[in-house]
Amino acid sequence: MERWNPEAFAKGDLSWVLKRSDIVLERRRRGTCLLCAGRPINEAALCDVCMTMLNREELGLVETWTAGVLPD
Numbered sequence: 001m002e003r004w005n006p007e008a009f010a011k012g013d014l015s016w017v018l019k020r021s022d023i024v025l026e027r028r029r030r031g032t033c034l035l036c037a038g039r040p041i042n043e044a045a046l047c048d049v050c051m052t053m054l055n056r057e058e059l060g061l062v063e064t065w066t067a068g069v070l071p072d
Helices: 012-016 021-031 056-066
Strands: none
Touching: 012 021, 012 056
16 A cells, blocks of 8 residues: 555655655644654654554664754
């Protein structure tokens, strides 16, 4: 399934989205997951369930967010 919720981003776009601080910060402000629009979320605006479905590249980008570093 490419998109789990009409208010969420497609999984194939997640790496691009995680590099966009404006998008992630807005989703954090709203308090909903980037992929499923669920709650609660972490510093990268992802819920625990969606975190289990990430690939290595996406996990690396999430680690940057959880370390408190915004992407360039």
